[in-house]
Amino acid sequence: MKQPTILVVGSAxxxxxxxxxxxxxxxxxxxxxxxxxxxGGKGANQAxxxxxxxxxxxxxxxxxxxxxxxxxxxxxxxxxxxxxxMIRDEEAASGIAIIVIDGGGENAIVVAPGAxxxxxxxDIDPVRGLSGIDAxxxxxxxxxxxxxxxxxxxxxxxxxxxxxxxxxxxxxxxLLAKVDVLTxxxxxxxxxxxxxxxxxxAPEEAAARLxxxxxxxxxxxxxxxxxxxxxxxxxERVPSFPIEPVDTTGAGDAxxxxxxxNLASGKDLVxxxxxxxxxxxxxxxxxxxxxxxxxxxxVAAFMKAHGRG
Ligand code: RIB
Numbered sequence: 001m002k003q004p005t006i007l008v009v010g011s012a013x014x015x016x017x018x019x020x021x022x023x024x025x026x027x028x029x030x031x032x033x034x035x036x037x038x039x040g041g042k043g044a045n046q047a048x049x050x051x052x053x054x055x056x057x058x059x060x061x062x063x064x065x066x067x068x069x070x071x072x073x074x075x076x077x078x079x080x081x082x083x084x085x086m087i088r089d090e091e092a093a094s095g096i097a098i099i100v101i102d103g104g105g106e107n108a109i110v111v112a113p114g115a116x117x118x119x120x121x122x123d124i125d126p127v128r129g130l131s132g133i134d135a136x137x138x139x140x141x142x143x144x145x146x147x148x149x150x151x152x153x154x155x156x157x158x159x160x161x162x163x164x165x166x167x168x169x170x171x172x173x174x175l176l177a178k179v180d181v182l183t184x185x186x187x188x189x190x191x192x193x194x195x196x197x198x199x200x201x202a203p204e205e206a207a208a209r210l211x212x213x214x215x216x217x218x219x220x221x222x223x224x225x226x227x228x229x230x231x232x233x234x235x236e237r238v239p240s241f242p243i244e245p246v247d248t249t250g251a252g253d254a255x256x257x258x259x260x261x262n263l264a265s266g267k268d269l270v271x272x273x274x275x276x277x278x279x280x281x282x283x284x285x286x287x288x289x290x291x292x293x294x295x296x297x298x299v300a301a302f303m304k305a306h307g308r309g
Contacts, residue, residue, distance in 0.1 A: 004134040004264030009150040010043020011116040011141035013095040014068040040289035042139040049257030049293035051080040060085035062115035068094035089115035105245030121149035130157040134264035151178035164256040177214035185221040241281040250289035255280035
């Protein structure tokens with residue numbers, strides 16, 4: 001398989017994580033368990049995953065000049081991610097995420113974007129006229145106008161664009177038309193389609209409607225039910241891999257990164273989605289976001305062990 005080169009444009013956060021018996025309801029205080037500080041942020045998690053999955057990986061985004069910014073950059077570099085496009089923002093603190101994880105590995109997350117919220121279209125200028133890149137991978141934890149500028153730069157260079165539509169955000173039609181592969185979960189699909197978050201659309205109907213927005217291919221993340229890969233003229237369900245989740249934080253990031261790496265390596269959409277389901281499942285078996293991103297070898301062994309290699 002050819003080694004792809006991927007540019008990730010997105011967020012880096014320091015995750016402040018508390019384990020608790022359950023997620024508190026509004027107005028409630030509960031006693032939790034241990035606390036940990038873990039590298040995260042959807043962009044940084046995906047950059048780490050791309051690198052561990054074998055891609056040459058560049059990340060573009062912003063962190064503050066604080067010690068969290070130092071740690072986030074050092075962590076990315078230690079995972080082999082090139083950070084020369086990262087900006088140290090002197091006006092804003094590094095992004096953080098407050099995360100509660102319950103006994104079943106589910107989470108609730110609030111992000112204070114800090115420097116991530118100051119990523120701008122001008123920040124994308126250094127990568128205009130890109131060459132040698134196989135895919136540009138974005139998420140929605142940086143401003144939408146910067147994401148659209150990154151997609152523009154990719155399109156101008158004829159480079160594949162992958163958009164992880166997380167967290168849930170309404171998106172302009174102009175942006176969706178620049179997406180080659182859109183990877184929402186069902187809540188994010190509702191946000192894009194302008195529906196209430198609890199709208200009960202069948203996955204097939206959601207995928208069909210998402211294709212009508214202009215995205216060329218859609219991979220709908222269905223959690224324990226796997227994923228639905230959809231393209232102009234076809235759809236296919238991809239089953240999940242059975243696991244006991246420890247912490248689902250970052251599982252979606254591992255999924256999208258694996259999808260991007262496998263597509264950029266030449267796999268077809270269904271094969272890449274199968275690898276993405278495996279990577280997401282593996283990430284959910286390990287505590288923490290960036291630390292849980294799996295390697296190419298781990299994904300290959302896991303798929304083989306399940307007879308899907
Ligand atoms: O997708 C998981 C990530 O969401 C966490 O690492 C947290 O930082 C938030 O960005």
